[in-house]
Amino acid sequence: MSLIPKAELHLHIEGTLEPELAFALAERNGVDLPYAGTDALRRAYLFSDLQSFLDLYHGLMAVLHTADDFTELADAYLARAAAQGVRHAEVSFDPQAHTERGIPIGTVIEGLAHALDRAEERYGVSTRLIMCFLRDRSAESAMQTLDAAKPYLHHITGVGLDSAEVGHPPSKFREVYAAAESLGLRKVAHAGEEGPPAYVREALDVLGVERIDHGLRSVEDPELVERLAREQVPLTLCPLSNVRLRAVDTLEDHPLRAMMDAGLLVTVNSDDPSYFGGYVGDTFHAVREALGLSQEQLRELARNSFRAAFLDHDEARRERCLAEVDGYDFDRE
Numbered sequence: 001m002s003l004i005p006k007a008e009l010h011l012h013i014e015g016t017l018e019p020e021l022a023f024a025l026a027e028r029n030g031v032d033l034p035y036a037g038t039d040a041l042r043r044a045y046l047f048s049d050l051q052s053f054l055d056l057y058h059g060l061m062a063v064l065h066t067a068d069d070f071t072e073l074a075d076a077y078l079a080r081a082a083a084q085g086v087r088h089a090e091v092s093f094d095p096q097a098h099t100e101r102g103i104p105i106g107t108v109i110e111g112l113a114h115a116l117d118r119a120e121e122r123y124g125v126s127t128r129l130i131m132c133f134l135r136d137r138s139a140e141s142a143m144q145t146l147d148a149a150k151p152y153l154h155h156i157t158g159v160g161l162d163s164a165e166v167g168h169p170p171s172k173f174r175e176v177y178a179a180a181e182s183l184g185l186r187k188v189a190h191a192g193e194e195g196p197p198a199y200v201r202e203a204l205d206v207l208g209v210e211r212i213d214h215g216l217r218s219v220e221d222p223e224l225v226e227r228l229a230r231e232q233v234p235l236t237l238c239p240l241s242n243v244r245l246r247a248v249d250t251l252e253d254h255p256l257r258a259m260m261d262a263g264l265l266v267t268v269n270s271d272d273p274s275y276f277g278g279y280v281g282d283t284f285h286a287v288r289e290a291l292g293l294s295q296e297q298l299r300e301l302a303r304n305s306f307r308a309a310f311l312d313h314d315e316a317r318r319e320r321c322l323a324e325v326d327g328y329d330f331d332r333e
């Protein structure tokens with residue numbers, strides 16, 4: 001595990017649900033899970049692609065009912081993240097995955113915000129909340145979700161786009177992103193995870209996003225790589241996720257290092273750490289080993305995470321974190 005100070009920018013809070021907490025919440029809420037126990041559940045984490053993961057992932061969310069459940073989920077993540085060197089976390093959530101099950105959006109947002117708002121004091125982790133739209137649902141459903149979130153916008157920094165990518169291009173959400181922008185929200189989107197480089201271009205040109213979540217398949221398009229490098233568009237890579245969801249064969253084959261060499265502003269993140277085999281400190285360690293990254297390259301990844309963070313209203317914190325990265329002593333590891 002690498003303890004270098006870092007920001008985590010690509011993290012789905014529902015993807016931090018560990019089997020033990022899932023079973024505890026299932027019992028508390030009277031939910032029957034179709035697994036004999038935590039070991040059997042972990043054994044089911046063998047995915048062939050994004051969709052096979054999403055099916056299990058959405059099934060397990062059935063255990064989350066009350067605001068307290070969401071608070072407990074977020075607290076567990078923040079404590080683990082802090083223990084892995086995270087100083088700043090931008091936490092995504094999927095409101096539609098819960099409202100479709102009859103959980104009010106206010107329950108979800110207020111439950112998460114309760115944990116996030118006290119995280120700096122409790123864990124030394126500053127936080128932001130990013131509300132993602134499920135791209136395999138309609139644009140109307142996304143717009144209704146944005147509308148329903150209006151009483152809670154003081155808790156929300158930005159919007160994102162996730163779930164099944166292929167066949168659901170960013171342009172489907174043009175109006176929703178325009179509406180989000182007019183509400184003062186920041187904009188990110190998953191693109192180029194399983195979808196083509198053209199989706200990365202659309203996310204930039206049609207939605208006007210400031211960061212691309214994943215962006216992995218950008219490497220197939222040299223002109224796009226040149227643009228992303230020139231414009232220093234942050235890409236929030238998730239190497240362990242890419243291995244588990246079969247976007248790359250092995251970690252050794254991951255283009256992270258080549259992307260750094262091409263001058264891209266890449267960051268390393270855990271995506272859904274309970275499902276993909278590691279939190280972000282584990283991920284830093286794994287890519288260091290698999291790709292033979294130098295200490296200076298790990299420092300660059302950590303620096304990039306703070307440069308790409310939505311810390312515009314707290315530049316002093318960004319500077320402090322960057323100074324901590326510069327002074328980090330790898331002999332501690």
Ligand code: HPA
Binds near residue numbers: 190271272
């Ligand atoms: O990796 C992902 N991709 C798309 N949607 C997701 N929702 C959780 N994780 C992911």
Ligand SMILES: [Zn+2]
Binds near residue numbers: 011012162213
């Ligand atoms: Zn993701």
